Amino acid sequence: MTYPSGTIVRYSAASRINHWITGGCFVLLTLSGLSMFHPLLAFLAELFGGGQWTRAVHPWIGVVLLISYSGLIIQFWRDEMWTRDDLAWMGAINRVLVNEEEGVPEVARFNAGQKFVFWAMALLVPVLFCSGLVIWEVYFSSYTTIEQQRVAVLIHSLGAIGAIIVWIIHVYAGLWIRGSMRAMLHGYVTPGWAYRHHRKWFRRLVETGSRGPVPNAGAASARNTL
């Protein structure tokens, strides 16, 4: 994979493919799920070939999303671990929101907002999957009582709304922070972008002579102590 010279690699091709499979599934699940959630949005079922197709395909997309998101967890969990620095960054969130980044604590590969999105989805995706299995009428309806299915469908609805809200935040942040979309689409950022938004990560890359997305292996032991 080649990137323009002088740029820094933010996400590997594997990460990007993994991300967009997840994102595509999420959008399809949102559209098909909302069509079965509110009558005002029932028309969305037509995008999937009608109600029967929507009902049939929705759970399978969910299975793909679960597998795909598991891949993202495996790839990113180390860089998404919560640290004390994240609290300090959260304390300066008012400045971050108005684009005044002077004095905002330096951020490693992911900031607290990104970590929130990551872990919120890491919680909600399995919750949605498990509650979804219970209400997957065709295959699993005989394994649970109707009362359990009522609980599951309620959890599934609430979890889905939570996940869609997190997703809106995620998408907006990607549009708001210019350069993020290119990072996730094409994999690279400019050094200035890395310096502005993820200075700690950038410093580590410079220190270890890495082009990204992770510091070079020689410094891996030092990295764990951070």
Add this chain to the structure above:
Amino acid sequence: MADLQSQDYIRRSASTLTPPAIRNHEQEVAKLIDVSRCIGCKACQSACMEWNNLRPEIGHFEGSYDNPMDLGPSVWTLMRFTEWEDEKGNLEWLIRKDGCMHCEDPGCLKACPAPGAIVQYANGIVDFVSDNCIGCGYCVKGCPFDIPRVDPVDHKSYKCTLCSDRVGVGLEPACVKACPTGAIMFGSKADMTDWAGERIKDLKSRGFENAGLYDPPGVSGTHVMYVLHHADKPSIYAGLPDKPHISALVELWKGIIKPVALAGLAFTALAGFVHWITAGPNEVQPEDEAEAQRLLRPAKAPRPSAKGQR
């Protein structure tokens, strides 16, 4: 099953518009099942299969008079037999014809996400319009009586239609026509309630002091009613719910959560837009690039390998 016209709808699943209901003057109908007069002959089951052209798969003897053992996509009505001992130790054979109760406030219709898959006519009949059914099974969760069954072959939900196609042309339901003892009666809800009163008076005079009409108010009444000799404990009749009502979980899911959730989504999106037009995009500045280069340069000099990578 949609032989009645859409003008006859008073409720329509997953629809935000009120149905026209121009025929609201129609009389409400009811089927009255007098359990005390039932002899368990299953003529009603046969008639139901015959009229609706249903052929459930032949099962196995399970040591019970119930045959088949449960309602199904092709079993819309079923005699359920219970051997019950009263306080004095007398054995009573309770036989209840199970099937859709045609609730005035139908939980299946409330839960259904498919527009027009479940409708309620002005005469009170709750009907499944198979053409619109998506097979999600939400009606099963909405029903307080455990009635609808989703067919695993065509993925559509089925239950008793109260023979809406017969009623629509002035005939009584098939089971009513077939019943040899008059245990199943059909007419206007008012007439059936009156008739039930006569029957209850008679039962009381014969020692069934708790005889009564089952027309549960928890679902605003039903269009299939029972005369029970032990109306104080409906559940002895093969689990007929004592106080049926739409589950609070379903009420929550299909009630307040829907508008609140959409408002929450809209609010989040709107907050993003307001942020976009006030704070605006966060752009990398030339100073950021300059600072980054300043950090990179000394790093590059002692590490030619790093430079080579670039």
